[in-house]
Amino acid sequence: QVQLVESGGGLVQSGGSLRLSCVASGIMTSLHGIGWYRQAQGKQRELVADITAGGTTNYAASVKDRFTISRDKVRNTAYLQMNTLTPEDTAVYYCSVRDRWTQITYWGRGTQVTVSS
Numbered sequence: 001q002v003q004l005v006e007s008g009g010g011l012v013q014s015g016g017s018l019r020l021s022c023v024a025s026g027i028m029t030s031l032h033g034i035g036w037y038r039q040a041q042g043k044q045r046e047l048v049a050d051i052t053a054g055g056t057t058n059y060a061a062s063v064k065d066r067f068t069i070s071r072d073k074v075r076n077t078a079y080l081q082m083n084t085l086t087p088e089d090t091a092v093y094y095c096s097v098r099d100r101w102t103q104i105t106y107w108g109r110g111t112q113v114t115v116s117s
Contacts, residue, residue, distance in 0.1 A: 006020060029078060087116070
């Protein structure tokens, strides 16, 4: 059974930082890659950053140079370091893994990030 569990969200002031974690079980993120998405209230879910099985990273233009995605293969955990946060970063953040062989996409339950002005 695949499980993705996010943590690290919270309330932070504008300009602050947070580090999100996503612990995966039942699937090796080093084989499939992993991504972070976010969904603000009233908006569609959007890709924030992802890292492929080979280690290539990709970022949304709005977070490039502020956010960093990384992973620990041993712990099967992905991280999202978020710096210089703004109120526009307020959203529920989800991690996601797409099984490259079955094409099934798995999602965590999300963690709320709120940035106050």
